[in-house]
Amino acid sequence: MIRKLALITPWPDQRTGIADYAFDLAHGLADVGIELDVFTTCTKPSRTISGVRIQDIDKFPGTFAFDQTVYQMGNCSTFHGEQLPVLFENPGIVHLHDPALHHLIAFFLYRDDTQDYYRVLRAWYGARVAERVQTFNELNNQGFWDSPHVTEVPFFDPVLEHATGCIVHSAYAQQAVHSRVPNLHIRQVRQAYRNMQPPAKYNDGEVLQLGAFGMVQQHKHVDVIIEAVKRCNAEGKRVHLHVAGALESVCKDLPDLAKSLGIENDITFHGRLSEEEFLYWMNNVDICVSLRFPTMGETSAVVSRALQLGLPTIVNNVGWYAELPSCVTKLPTEHDEMLKQLVAQLQRVSTNGEQLAQWRAQCRRYAQTTGSFEQTIQDYVRTLACFRTSAMAA
Template sequence: MKVAFFSPLPPAKSGIADYSAALLSELRKLAEVTAFSGKPVRFDPSQYDISVYQIGNNGYHDFCYEAALEYPGVAVIHEANLHHLVADLTIKRGDWDAYMREVEFNGGDMAFAQRVRALEVGPDYEGIPMLRRVLSRSKGAIVHSECVRGELRKSGFNGPIARIPHGAWIPSADRNAYRSRLGVDLSAPLIGIFGFLKPYKRIAESLRAFRRLVRVDPRAKMILVGEPHPDFPLHSLIQSLGLEAHARVLGFTPIHDFTGYLAACDIVLNLRYPTVGENSGTLMRALGLGKAVLVSDVGSFCEYPDEI
């Protein structure tokens, strides 16, 4: 079987890029796979048995989304909301007419959308998932959770949906070496937050709770490993809480170091609210390392067995 595989790949600062890189090495044992990590100069779908598109809710997936519309195939929907991606493809390109068409196609409030266009309010990112367009052009869909499957059905998709659980890893990493790199004593409590650092990961709430821990055990440390969202004042928040000596923002790291910092932690915080059903590669890696992980009891996280 010949497969055309569209996805961002490393060094793109995307969890799905890392996921796809790991998946490709296994998928190529079963099929002849051509990977496209950007818009191809030429693409002939007749040369492939199937095209697979990794669709996530950010601009790294713009070429995947556009190709999925032009050359229908199987869409892997990683989360049940694509509004930020659609906004990148329309508003950020100055094409307000296209954005308004997408709002209408997805059953959104056009009066509110006119206010968005007039820059009176921001887009209704949470209220309009923007799933219908890509689903209307898809022969089938793959999801990682029942949560996302349900949202696809709510959006009116009647095609076949396969639920394939997110892949898991049992990585190896030197906990002590990464603790030494951080300057953290082996016996000191170390807590980590990983991935794109956005408010919905409950970072502010976690930092406030961590401050209480520091009062009990001044040796406690926290690392935040990932790129901070540009609109989230993370550094000033840490400063305002008086945690400069205890919490460090390490920024984006290659996956090898990302895994090493996971291994260094005693506890990993993987909280979400709100959620759009996304699964977490960080969670899979942390569990593979035998780490204690705190998750929110929402969305796809409700589907994990209680005993793990």
């Protein structure tokens, strides 16, 4: 039985979805009576939980002081880089949020010594793969880790070598890890968040309200959503898009794109929202559009929350998103076909209130019949108890 747990993780206000997830997870674990210590690189934690100690990662005393130690692991060096030396010295359970850690490993190896990077890559994947990656890096303006092919060489091996177990959120990730580390005990747990229930009543307005939530990055194809709004409104449909997230540098011209298309009044760029503002808009749009390609197999916090809220959602048919229930509309990843099918779906529901009502009913049924947040926490605790505490490999 797990009574005392160490959680090594990003923490709010660090700008990563894993920090927000970890806060809700810690809250749920504390609510069921687990004594919890959080160790983080967050210098000024903005949120605390009664009874939960939040300390600097340098204060971690070692795994001997806890029944289990869990590392919330993603691919961003800013938030997870300092976790690696702690993990290497103190093996524990790796909760793998991104089933490709090539970005993280490349940050530490490639930037300092490219030959060292290829040496380690060759040791894990063999000469043929290392040569393929090197050729790609030499011929392209982006690293292999930023390409759609990154899931073929996930490079999580140097990290999971030190794991005593692995938690993932999808069958996609579970299979990816198992294919590379077959002797590692891997368990899948649903991603869920606190205080997420379908509304008592959906909003009904004359204008179809769309929401694109989270950091706006190129691979989230917000430009496709903007073009879809243009096409729908040009045909007399009434659609408004809320872009709720900070714009990355390569996406700074999206407001100019909307203006050039003559639909600047049909799109609201909210910027980065507070948690309260985020939840307000999640509860006040009709459809969540969360496109993503390429994907590294990661799980979307936005989509997980939308599903818990019973909010009709549109995604790309790839990775974890392809596993989502039938009430989620899944679009192809090819640009023109993605746009075509998105426009068609928006036109259907914007002109047929009954179709939107049926879609909402399907999403509500899913939200009410899947495990609650409380059930997910119980599953998480049982999962922790399944793992052994010694390192997989000495």
